[in-house]
Amino acid sequence: MNAAPIAKTGAPLLQVKGLKKHFAMAKPFLNRLLEGGEQQTVKAVDGLDLEIPRGQTLSLVGESGCGKSTVARLIMGLSNPSGGSILFDGADISRAPAGQPADIRRRMQMIFQDPYASLNPRWRVADIIAEPLRTYGMCASRQEERREVDRLLEFVGLNAKDGDKFPHEFSGGQRQRISIARAISTKPEFLVCDEPTSALDVSVQAQILNLMRAMQRELGLTYLFISHDLAVVNFMSDWIGVMYLGRLVEVSPAAELFANPQHPYTRLLLDTIPDLGMSKRDRQPAAGEVPNPINPPPGCHFHPRCVLANERCRSEAPVLRMYDGGVRASCHAVEEGRGVEPIMAQASAAHPLQAAV
Amino acid sequence: MALLEVENLKVEFPTRKGVLTAVDNVSFNVEQGEILGVVGESGAGKSMTGAAVIGLLEPPGRIGGGQIRLDGKRIDNLSPDEMRKIRGRHIGAIFQDPLTSLNPLFTVGEQLVETIRTHLPMSAAEAKKRAIGWLAEVGIPAPDRRFDQYPHQFSGGMRQRVVIALALCAEPRLIIADEPTTALDVSVQAQIIALLKRVCRERNAAAILVTHDMGVIAETADRVAVMYAGRLAEIGPVAHVLQKPSHPYTAGLMGSIPRVGPRPERLIQIEGSMPRLTDIPSGCAFNPRCPKVFAECHRVRPELRQLADGAAACLLYEGVTP
Amino acid sequence: MSDTSFTGRLRSFADSDLFYSFRRSRTTVIAAVALALLFFGAIFAPVIAPFDPFDIAHLNLLDSELPPAWMEGSNPAYILGTDTQARDVLSSILYGLRISLFVGFASVILAAVLGVFLGLVGGFVGGIVDAVIMRVADVLLSFPAILVALLINGVMRGILPANQHESAAILVLVLAIGLTNWVQYARTVRGSTLVERQREYVQAARTIGVGRLRIMLTHILPNVLGPVLVIATINLGMAVLTEATLSFLGVGMPATQPSLGTLIRVGNEYLFSGIWWVVIFPSATLAVLVLAVNLIGDWLRDALNPKLR
Numbered sequence: 007m008n009a010a011p012i013a014k015t016g017a018p019l020l021q022v023k024g025l026k027k028h029f030a031m032a033k034p035f036l037n038r039l040l041e042g043g044e045q046q047t048v049k050a051v052d053g054l055d056l057e058i059p060r061g062q063t064l065s066l067v068g069e070s071g072c073g074k075s076t077v078a079r080l081i082m083g084l085s086n087p088s089g090g091s092i093l094f095d096g097a098d099i100s101r102a103p104a105g106q107p108a109d110i111r112r113r114m115q116m117i118f119q120d121p122y123a124s125l126n127p128r129w130r131v132a133d134i135i136a137e138p139l140r141t142y143g144m145c146a147s148r149q150e151e152r153r154e155v156d157r158l159l160e161f162v163g164l165n166a167k168d169g170d171k172f173p174h175e176f177s178g179g180q181r182q183r184i185s186i187a188r189a190i191s192t193k194p195e196f197l198v199c200d201e202p203t204s205a206l207d208v209s210v211q212a213q214i215l216n217l218m219r220a221m222q223r224e225l226g227l228t229y230l231f232i233s234h235d236l237a238v239v240n241f242m243s244d245w246i247g248v249m250y251l252g253r254l255v256e257v258s259p260a261a262e263l264f265a266n267p268q269h270p271y272t273r274l275l276l277d278t279i280p281d282l283g284m285s286k287r288d289r290q291p292a293a294g295e296v297p298n299p300i301n302p303p304p305g306c307h308f309h310p311r312c313v314l315a316n317e318r319c320r321s322e323a324p325v326l327r328m329y330d331g332g333v334r335a336s337c338h339a340v341e342e343g344r345g346v347e348p349i350m351a352q353a354s355a356a357h358p359l360q361a362a363v
Numbered sequence: 364m365a366l367l368e369v370e371n372l373k374v375e376f377p378t379r380k381g382v383l384t385a386v387d388n389v390s391f392n393v394e395q396g397e398i399l400g401v402v403g404e405s406g407a408g409k410s411m412t413g414a415a416v417i418g419l420l421e422p423p424g425r426i427g428g429g430q431i432r433l434d435g436k437r438i439d440n441l442s443p444d445e446m447r448k449i450r451g452r453h454i455g456a457i458f459q460d461p462l463t464s465l466n467p468l469f470t471v472g473e474q475l476v477e478t479i480r481t482h483l484p485m486s487a488a489e490a491k492k493r494a495i496g497w498l499a500e501v502g503i504p505a506p507d508r509r510f511d512q513y514p515h516q517f518s519g520g521m522r523q524r525v526v527i528a529l530a531l532c533a534e535p536r537l538i539i540a541d542e543p544t545t546a547l548d549v550s551v552q553a554q555i556i557a558l559l560k561r562v563c564r565e566r567n568a569a570a571i572l573v574t575h576d577m578g579v580i581a582e583t584a585d586r587v588a589v590m591y592a593g594r595l596a597e598i599g600p601v602a603h604v605l606q607k608p609s610h611p612y613t614a615g616l617m618g619s620i621p622r623v624g625p626r627p628e629r630l631i632q633i634e635g636s637m638p639r640l641t642d643i644p645s646g647c648a649f650n651p652r653c654p655k656v657f658a659e660c661h662r663v664r665p666e667l668r669q670l671a672d673g674a675a676a677c678l679l680y681e682g683v684t685p
Numbered sequence: 686m687s688d689t690s691f692t693g694r695l696r697s698f699a700d701s702d703l704f705y706s707f708r709r710s711r712t713t714v715i716a717a718v719a720l721a722l723l724f725f726g727a728i729f730a731p732v733i734a735p736f737d738p739f740d741i742a743h744l745n746l747l748d749s750e751l752p753p754a755w756m757e758g759s760n761p762a763y764i765l766g767t768d769t770q771a772r773d774v775l776s777s778i779l780y781g782l783r784i785s786l787f788v789g790f791a792s793v794i795l796a797a798v799l800g801v802f803l804g805l806v807g808g809f810v811g812g813i814v815d816a817v818i819m820r821v822a823d824v825l826l827s828f829p830a831i832l833v834a835l836l837i838n839g840v841m842r843g844i845l846p847a848n849q850h851e852s853a854a855i856l857v858l859v860l861a862i863g864l865t866n867w868v869q870y871a872r873t874v875r876g877s878t879l880v881e882r883q884r885e886y887v888q889a890a891r892t893i894g895v896g897r898l899r900i901m902l903t904h905i906l907p908n909v910l911g912p913v914l915v916i917a918t919i920n921l922g923m924a925v926l927t928e929a930t931l932s933f934l935g936v937g938m939p940a941t942q943p944s945l946g947t948l949i950r951v952g953n954e955y956l957f958s959g960i961w962w963v964v965i966f967p968s969a970t971l972a973v974l975v976l977a978v979n980l981i982g983d984w985l986r987d988a989l990n991p992k993l994r
Contacts, residue, residue: 069548082892105894116892124885128907138893177636178405188889207404207575207637212619212630219629234549241621241630264623278549279623280578282605291553295520379705 017096018057019196019228020081025054025090025100027076031300048299050076052252053090055326058245060195063222063229065239065260067275068249069296074232075119077249078200081230082116094196105141112142115189119201121181125173131184132169135159138192158187162217179210186217196228203238215241236279240264248272251299251307254326258333268335270312306338314339365392366569367416367537368432372439374411374420374593375427376640383640385411385424387593390667393537396567398560400584400601402574404616406637408593413539413573415439417454418446433537452482455530455568457559459542461522464529465514471498471525472510475532482533497528501558520551524558531562538563538570544579556583577620581605586673589613592638592648599673609675612649647678655679706988716980723974727782734776735762739941744771750960766962769955774962777948778970784944785971788858789925795863796924797917800870805909807871808878809901819875822868830865830923831930837861838936851939858937862927869916877909911989919982922975929971945971 031046051073058064066074079085081092083104092100097110105111115138118124125134135155138144145151156166162183173181182202189197199218203211215238221227231242239246240260247257248271256269267273274292294311297303306324309315316338324336338344374386386408393399403409414420416431418441431439438449450456458464466474475494479485485493491510498506501524514522523543530538540559544552560583563570572583580587581601588598589610597610608614618631635652644650650660657678665676698704707713726733737743749771754764765774803822807815825833838861845853881887882905890900925945931937932946933953940951945967952964 069550079888084888084891104891108894111892111894116889118885118889120885124889126886126890126904126908137890137895141894179636185889188893192893208577209404209616209619209633210636212621212632213634215621216629216632235621237621237623240623241626260626274550276623278553280576280582282577282581282617282620282622291557292550293554295518295551296548 016060019060019095020056020058020230021093022054022056022077022081023091023093025051025077025080025092026088027051027073027080027085028088046300049252049302050299051080051087054249054252054254056247056254056257058196058228058230060228061222061226062244063231063242064245064247064257065231065233065243066247066249067233067236067239069234071251071296071299072249073252074249075200078116078198078230078232082114082198083111108142112138112192113194114196114198115192115194116198116200117182117185117189117202120205121178121185122205124185125181127173129172130169131159131171131173131176134173134184135169135188135191138188142192144192154191155187158191159184161190162187163213177210178206179213182206182210182214183217186214186221190221190225190227193225194227196230198230198232200232201234202231204233204235211238218242236275248275251296251302253307253323254336255308256333256335256337257326258335259331262331262333266331266333268329268333268340269308269337270314270339271308272335274311306336312339314344316344364435366395366397366434367393367571368435369412369416369429370432371429372412372415372431373426373428374408374415374424376424378423380641382427384427384643385593385640386415388429389590389593389595390429391588391595391598393569393571395536396563396569397586398563398570398572398584400572400574400580400587401590402577402580402587403590404575404637406592406639407590409573409575409590410541411593412590413541413571416571417450417456417539418443419450419456451478451533451535453535453537455533455535455538457523457526457530457538457540457543459545461519461526461546462514464526465522467514470511470513471517475510475525475529478529479532494528494532497532498525500562501525501528502554503528519547520554523547523551523555527555527558527562531566531568534566534568536568538568539573540570541573542575543572545574545576552579559583577605577617589616592643593640594648595667595676596649597673597675597677598667599670599675603672607672609670609673609680610649610677611653611655611679613675615652615654647676703988707984710984712980713984716977716984719973720977720981723782723970723977724786726779727786730776730779730783734773734779735764736773736776738772738777738780746771752960753962765966766960768952768963769960774966777943778945778967781943781945781948781967782970782974784855784938784942785925785928785946785974788855788862788928788938788944789921791859792862792866792924792928793917793921795859796866796920797870797913799863800867801874801906801910801913803867804871804874804876805878805901805906808875809882809897809905815875818871822871825865825868831927833865834861834927834931835934835936837864838931842936851941854938854942858928858931861931862924865927866920866924869920870913873912873916874909877912878905881905881908915982915986915989918985919979922978922982925971925978926975945974 027050029048029050031048054077056064066077068074076085080087083099083102087100090100091098094110094114099110132152132155135158136151139151139154145154155169159166159168164180164183173184176184203214206214222229231239233239243260245257246260246263248255248269250271256263256272263272264276267276277292292311297310303310305321306319309319312319318338324338326334326336327341328334370390372386372389373384376383376385389412391399401409401412411424415426426439430437433453438446441449472491472494475497476487476490479490479493495506495510498509503509503521503524517525543559544555547555556579574580584601586599587601587604589596589604589612591612596612597604597608604613605617608617615631615633619633621630633652638644638648646661646663647665650656653660659678663678665678665681667674667676668680670680748760748763748767749769751763751767752759753766754761759766763773767773803818807818838857841857841860842850887900887904890904928937928944929946929949932944933950935950938944938947940947943951948967949964949971952967956964
């Protein structure tokens with residue numbers, strides 16, 4: 007099921023084409039006047055294509071500054087794209103601000119990263135969860151609203167009595183449950199989850215991830231899941247997209263990505279996953295850091311850190327190409343079949359994926 | 364004799380509603396050249412334990428009991444001045460955010476030279492040579508040029524390398540690293556872990572590595588101490604604790620970590636969350652969340668009991684029948 | 686935990702960190718007691734004042750310039766003595782306190798409401814609106830407050846017909862002081878608004894489709910009001926002083942309706958003719974009032990600042 011090509015599962019619920027977000031790094035007016043010089047731009051998202059089939063999860067992974075959170079904000083309308091289109095169930099919402107049009111936006115909600123910042127500290131929990139219901143006029147009376155809030159609280163594993171409390175009376179995990187209750191109150195079909203567990207402890211993370219999986223089964227939700235943690239992504243996803251400096255370098259069915267990573271950056275990321283089964287393993291971690299996004303390397307952004315880089319990689323930006331098993335990767339080396347085999351062998355030797363559990 | 368002995372350490376916070384105990388009766392040793400991981404979730408008291416050892420508890424926190432001995436000499440009752448001499452020379456510190464350990468007004472080189480000359484008898488020229496050597500040692504390219512740069516000119520990963528150089532340059536025998544990789548990107552995390560391991564091994568320095576990340580522990584530590592609600596739940600060799608955990612909390616914790624490989628339908632989860640310091644349950648602190656809880660757990664507080672491999676504080680090992 | 690009844694709220698306040706830090710600061714408690722006494726005196730002046738200083742019918746010029754009760758030649762009925770018009774000093778102070786406090790409170794409320802509104806709008810809307818508001822604020826800040834208040838005062842007196850000057854004096858003072866002091870509120874609130882509107886709970890409200898005005902009023906406003914309370918408290922002392930200064934300069938409250946500042950101005954003329962009590966007692970009252978308010982303001986600032994706790 008994981009490896010099913012997108013075409014077979016019908017029209018995707020979310021479709022993103024050539025999505026771009028460029029931020030102008032404006033210097034203060036006086037400096038611009040006196041020093042001149044051109045405007046610098048950061049290409050936070052630079053031509054992104056993806057589809058998410060109904061009822062499935064696509065995860066975006068990457069290190070800080072890769073643009074994954076910007077993608078979430080663009081899709082939710084919290085930020086205006088500089089180019090490209092976003093189609094939700096066929097409707098173009100690329101230029102629509104957050105919350106509009108109401109009939110579409112009601113069907114897509116978001117769960118935020120920081121459970122300490124995403125709930126208004128001065129509101130009672132019942133009011134926080136009821137806010138979407140009120141905004142979309144989904145409950146006829148206060149009694150009905152309260153019943154619905156109680157139901158939602160219990161659905162996410164809290165107590166109906168908790169509605170009278172304030173957010174500060176809850177732990178991080180409980181707050182994230184409140185956040186989830188708010189997100190599903192409008193009966194959405196699509197949830198954008200921006201690092202929903204990265205601020206939580208592992209034992210609590212497991213609770214939230216289990217809840218999200220259960221919700222997906224019971225409510226038939228479609229997720230865009232954003233994370234920097236590949237193990238978390240493995241648990242959550244049907245599809246995984248790897249981002250590097252604003253571009254997708256690989257999009258594959260989840261199992262395929264772990265078993266058969268194509269792009270050198272994907273392999274690098276996989277190699278950073280600590281192996282809990284084997285203690286004190288010595289390894290040679292890949293060198294280098296993510297470069298400054300204001301001035302990314304030309305050609306393929308990854309070439310300065312890539313062992314396979316050649317002249318073409320330094321000058322020509324690769325595009326996403328389709329390979330067997332629904333795998334898409336943007337890499338000249340993969341396309342040319344250059345040096346893939348030895349690296350693959352090495353990667354699988356250093357990473358007995360199946361044995362790790 | 365172990366390099367560091369911590370015996371019945373208690374860290375307290377006086378508040379107006381009574382004295383809260385953040386670290387409760389914790390004992391462990393660190394041997395020469397050994398890396399001890401201290402792992403736990405937020406509120407477990409792991410950072411507080413590390414801070415108590417280097418004498419950097421934030422007031423009003425204070426050591427409320429027990430002893431900390433370095434080379435057999437007590438260091439928990441030293442004056443702030445005496446403790447300052449121990450820090451740097453005998454115990455180095457690495458924190459989560461490299462910017463808190465670096466002074467933005469001085470170049471990296473000046474800070475290294477100052478630390479070296481404070482603790483080691485050396486001329487300025489010798490110290491500079493040594494400092495550049497350290498920058499090279501921690502993997503900073505073009506160290507003689509970087510020597511004259513300020514912290515803000517370094518990337519996050521490079522800054523943490525500088526902090527490691529700074530912690531090690533006076534050649535302490537013990538390093539306390541509190542979440543040294545948490546603020547870094549995953550690909551850089553691996554580099555810093557490898558570096559820390561290498562320099563500790565080469566200098567035969569011991570380290571206490573405080574982290575919430577079991578992955579970091581698995582890759583780095585020789586032994587691991589698992590903390591829960593201010594108490595030691597379990598301590599033992601890494602391979603043993605991670606693969607055959609004795610304490611139900613450790614077992615739950617390990618099960619709740621998502622892994623690569625075939626994905627399960629559900630992760631093992633521990634219900635509830637870590638208690639606040641104001642309402643730690645009586646008996647075993649883990650009893651409300653424990654899948655193996657029995658009546659005695661609500662009454663009797665388990666002591667750390669030596670097992671075949673390591674030690675655990677759980678009534679299951681005290682011959683109490685459920 | 687979240688008892689909404691009145692006694693429940695009272696109990697949770699008595700149990701709060703704020704009340705605890707209040708109880709532990711002896712200076713603050715003394716200042717609060719002093720302030721409470723002054724408030725009590727001002728509010729109940731018509732009831733507790735021994736005389737009505739504005740009731741000309743009962744003034745007896747034979748009783749003028751009597752010293753305080755403990756001095757020789759005094760009349761025990763006039764505890765703090767009388768002035769040149771035979772008005773009881775204590776009663777004048779109580780009535781003057783009333784006016785000073787009224788002007789202080791009214792101008793602080795005006796400044797706070799105006800400042801919070803402008804700061805909120807500037808911070809939330811941004812762009813040209815923000816730029817205009819903040820440049821006006823900068824201009825106001827670059828002049829001493831008393832100068833701006835004098836200017837506003839002068840303009841309004843110019844607009845109003847002369848025969849209404851006395852009756853409108855209190856209103857003019859409130860406007861002059863209020864319009865001068867909003868800048869601090871606006872800057873603080875704008876700063877907090879810029880921070881709050883980036884926070885995830887505001888983003889969450891946006892994704893839910895809550896309108897901008899609603900977000901501003903129901904989400905951001907309650908979260909930026911904390912510092913406003915501190916500024917308002919400290920500003921109350923400033924406003925009372927500004928009122929006193931304006932009245933002292935003769936552009937504030939008229940002698941027929943004296944505030945503390947007016948009393949000091951009028952009494953000042955007699956300072957060296959031996960009837961010192963006419964000026965010393967109102968001055969001391971003003972000093973105690975402003976000091977008490979400032980001490981409470983300082984405590985509030987520290988108590989609400991999580992960094993200092």
